Amino acid sequence: MQKFTLFLLFSFAITQLQAQLSGILTDAGGQALPFASIYLKGSTTGTTTNVNGEYTLYLNPGTYDVVFQYIGYEQKTLKVTMTREPQKLNVSLKEAAVELSEFVVRSNAEDPAYPIIRAAIKKREFYRTQVEEYRCDAYVKGNIAFAQTPKKIMGQEIGTMGGMLDSTGKGIIYLSESRSNLFFRRPDQYREEMIYSKVSGNDQGFGFNRAQDMDFSPYESYSELGRRIVSPIADNALFYYKYKLIGTITDEQGRAIKKIQLIPKRSEDPVYRGYIYIVDQDWAVQSADFILLQSAIKQPGLDTLWIKQVFLPIDNTEDVWRTFSVNIKFKAGALGFKLIGSFTSILSNYNIKPAFEDKFFTNEVFIVKEGANDKNQAFWDTLRPIPLTEDEVKDYTKKDSLQVLWKSKPWKDSVDRKNNKFTVMKLLTGYTYSRSYYRENFNIASPLGTIQFNTVQGYNASLNLAYNKDFDEYNMKWYRLNGAVNYGFSEKEFRASGSYLRQFEGIHRSQLSIGGGRQAVQFNPNEPITLMVNSIYSLLSRHNYMKLYDKVFARVGFGRELTNGIRLNSSLEWANRRKLDNTSDQSWYQRDDPNRRAYTENIPSIIAQNFDQSRALTLNLAFSFRPGQKYYTYPGRKYVAEVNGPEYFLNYRGGFGDVNYHLISVAIEEDNLPLGAWGYSAFRVQGGSFVQRKSLEFMDFMHFNGNQTILGDQERYMNSFLLLPYYEYSTDRAFFQAHWQHHFEGAILDWIPLIKKLGWKLVLGGHFLQVEQKKSYYELTAGIENVGFGVFRLFRFDIAASRQAGGKWNVGPVFGISL
Structure with a gap:
């Protein structure tokens, strides 16, 4: 600290010895030359002009050769003698005389x-x-x-x-x-x-x-x-x-x-x-x-x-x-x-x-x-x-005063009063009540957006509440409280759950989570089909792809970056899992047709033996490692720089109680493998096995993200299959999956007349899945991304082809959206 103080004092003393050379750089017509270069001849000590052609150069007393340079204009070097007094020097540059090259013009001649x-x-x-x-x-x-x-x-x-x-x-x-x-x-x-x-x-x-x-x-x-x-x-x-x-x-x-x-x-x-x-x-x-x-x-x-x-x-x-x-x-x-x-x-x-x-x-x-x-x-x-330009000087002056106002309690309260007013639109967007001065807000999710349908609960709705509290202006220390109450009108059951998440600091991002309650959850915890998509498919075509079970649980979790590039996320959960049956047969599909399609049971079809109830204590340990991870350090916080290179994962999941198993898996993924102007590739490879499986239920299996609809989530394509039935390959044995995509980023399509004007981008992909005692599964995909208009290029369209080894190809479209 003492050395740093001495450095500041020395720097300040040096600036007092320097004098200011300033002026305006223009062309022969008096027009300002913005971002022109002014430097001492034979060195890289210098400056540039601002948008108005103004420059400032701080120099110690002495004589200098100062070079004035602007792209496309003649250089000018002026000898300047500086004292301790400021000096004005306006300079005009002429447009450079361009000597045209002499060459013989021939048919198909190459430009010089x-x-x-x-x-x-x-x-x-x-x-x-x-x-x-x-x-x-x-x-x-x-x-x-x-x-x-x-x-x-x-x-x-x-x-x-x-x-x-x-x-x-x-x-x-x-x-x-x-x-x-x-x-x-x-x-x-x-x-x-x-x-x-x-x-x-x-x-x-x-x-x-x-x-x-x-x-x-x-x-x-x-x-x-x-x-x-x-x-x-x-x-x-x-x-x-x-x-x-x-x-x-x-x-x-x-x-x-x-x-x-x-x-x-x-x-x-x-x-x-x-x-x-x-x-x-x-x-x-x-x-x-x-x-x-x-x-x-x-x-x-x-x-x-x-x-x-x-x-x-x-x-x-x-x-x-x-x-x-x-x-x-x-x-x-x-x-x-x-x-x-x-x-x-x-x-x-x-x-x-x-x-x-x-x-x-x-x-x-x-x-x-x-x-x-x-x-x-x-x-x-x-x-x-x-x-600084005149506008920049005004901006600094104005905002230096305004920031005092912006940080004051009366100002923040006045802004909150306006934003906290309830409007009809907030039935769709949700309602937030803020107390900005205290860095806290209370949120109610849109009640209309929670109305869904599934065959277990029938029509159901949720009340989702959240309270957020920050302890610093950089949002590095905070906690989040979330609560949800759900009611199924056909099932006539209430379910409630809640969670607490606390982040303690911004360097290692240490986080503690506590949660519990009762929920109807999917057998695959990655939720391969969303509530909204399942509701649409159930009501319009009588496909109840979502399979649910009842879970009463208590969970505690902890996550922290152990050292740069290595992070641990862990959780310990006790849960009582219970079977759920369909209670609703409603749909809008062939409403009056007695021969309409029947809903399937609320149990994945590959389950050999149904279950009624099981209790499990589940431990999850997930390590991620990115070698050579670059990062930025600010006072009290750290940010990962642009990610380059693969990330490695080691996961363990163990079940105790009515179940007894141990699952270990490893994975490697790369999000951006550049291939020059030909775009970039991304891949994810994962393999693992149950090293012990004395007893476990179907929700404890290894599940894979499938899709039986024409709707996809672009953000999950690197860990999903576009045509795989949701639970067909779920396993309690060894498995291996691989996903690859190449984004051409304009290459190829930019060479096609008319198509190139649309801004679309070609993307090709491949997916592979192998589980013990099953035939290999393959997928090939070809798609167009960046579809839309203006800034709203949210859509992607793929044609996917899939097959099991030795079987026939199945082809289907998938429409993706990224929000």
């Missing part, structure tokens, strides 16, 4: 851009790997604003959103700055330490600005932007791009910079449009000016995205180029909202020979330091390299 691109592709790996490690300073600013808002949405007035919007519905909704130390070691080890952070309107908040997330280097084959975007100098780039040499620009150092236009071969391919600037003979990327359209990125609601990057040689070392600045702008919108935003990062003061200590890089890739958010506006005025 192609030899340059091939040379850059050949040199790509050299530049990608030439720096083994580095450290640098990173500044990131994010600004997201509403350019348009509707008056109402779903009958609710938008208003000013607590004062964030003006009378025209415009206003900044997110403004944040951060200053970090960024460290890197090949091949992919990052460590980023955020030492300062400021969020407009929240002096206790931390922005989601991370410099490492803005690394869209063209030297990497792909950039992750929701979809993998192919670099214009990737090894396979010539399959996706056409190129046109616009001409040559000569910079102040005499380097010839080749300006090359990027043209997609197919408009829906995952590629950039725009320009790339390549240094002749060195074949290094000097800068990039990329555009991504919605048709290429295929992210619902995202209209256009612009990426500008500037690369500089380090310390006059001509062949070592590093990223100096990245600016990302976007336009997005949905439901009458229109968003505009930008994120800008400046990477400066590189050290490419930092000599890191052993074990400096760990799985902790991002750390927010304690006290990072406690610096005032005056401190930031001496730190930020990009000047």
Whole structure:
């Protein structure tokens, strides 16, 4: 702590010795040049202009050569002598003279851009790997604003959103700055330490600005932007791009910079449009000016995205180029909202020979330091390299005042009074009564939404209640109380249950749960068919696929991450299980036909011997392990970074009492196995066996998620079979199941005229199941996902084909929805 205090005092003293060089950068016509680069010649110390072309550079007394650079414009280097007094310097840049290349036009002649691109592709790996490690300073600013808002949405007035919007519905909704130390070691080890952070309107908040997330280097084959975007100098780039040499620009150092236009071969391919600037003979990327359209990125609601990057040689070392600045702008919108935003990062003061200590890089890739958010506006005025715009200054000033109001009890009570009013619409959506100042709310689920039908209870309805209490503003310490009362009108039975769930902290996410009561539950605890779908199929076609038994139970559970990437979830449950019979024969199917289809019994047909009642004490232990799990650390909490690599599972379930068995299973799953521009695969494999099975009932078997309807749940396809009867393969012996899907993310369908305009994505899958004493079961699926319109691309349509070994193929459609 003492060292950190000394560091702050030293930093403050340094800033007092520095003077401010500021001004406006414009073109020859006086138009501002936004996000232009200003840096000290021969270094990566510098800044960029803001959207109004304004810049600020803090320098110690001395004489400097300051370079002013904007993509597509002539560089200008000015000698500046700084004292301790601030200095104004407005600079105008001319549009670069582009020297057109001379070449003979012949039939089928190749554009002269192609030899340059091939040379850059050949040199790509050299530049990608030439720096083994580095450290640098990173500044990131994010600004997201509403350019348009509707008056109402779903009958609710938008208003000013607590004062964030003006009378025209415009206003900044997110403004944040951060200053970090960024460290890197090949091949992919990052460590980023955020030492300062400021969020407009929240002096206790931390922005989601991370410099490492803005690394869209063209030297990497792909950039992750929701979809993998192919670099214009990737090894396979010539399959996706056409190129046109616009001409040559000569910079102040005499380097010839080749300006090359990027043209997609197919408009829906995952590629950039725009320009790339390549240094002749060195074949290094000097800068990039990329555009991504919605048709290429295929992210619902995202209209256009612009990426500008500037690369500089380090310390006059001509062949070592590093990223100096990245600016990302976007336009997005949905439901009458229109968003505009930008994120800008400046990477400066590189050290490419930092000599890191052993074990400096760990799985902790991002750390927010304690006290990072406690610096005032005056401190930031001496730190930020990009000047605030007038709107940003107003936003900080306004929200610094508003946050006091937003956190006050009178304000929160006034908002609650408005939101707590009961309306007819809440019969459909449910009703919530909040006391925001105390971080608590009480919820009643929609009573209309709980009305269901099954053949055991007939029509039945539930009253579902919940109470939520948070103890901190980051929602890391809380408890949840839930209660439910259910009544079956044909069965004439009440059932009630309740649970308590407590999370104690935000690092290991330690959780304790207690629950109990009486419920009618499915034999497969994964609930392969939902209440709503079963109700529809029962009432409209007299198929009662859901099979229930009565359970009176008491349960206690505990979960905790034991160490990074390894988590334990455990539970111990005592239950009295009892058989249930059908009590209702109602349906809307062939209502007056005496020969209509009969409901099946409320017992899975494969059960050899019916049961009446059994008591069981069941212990569950579930370990999950993700090797090398990357994570972010904030004060008092931890978040898992974007998941890469497989996750492993070890599960044990043991039954005692009237039953006596032990089940052990292992599994491995991968959610995102990238295959370049061809999309990604996902798979899940599980195997296990009952190592002891002296006695057990059918609900203790290993069950598999089947489906006998035409409706599916996309979120469960990686652990489900689309055409398998619900309990046909349930077993008390050894088993093995495997699931695989490949999501083409636009590949293939984007090459088909007309179809490519719809934004649909092809997905192929395969499923396999083997249990002891049963024939192998196979499924093949072909589907279209991302079906819908606008941002509502919730639907998927599959054709599935299944068969048992040696049997005939069964083919059927499945409609999936993801909410």
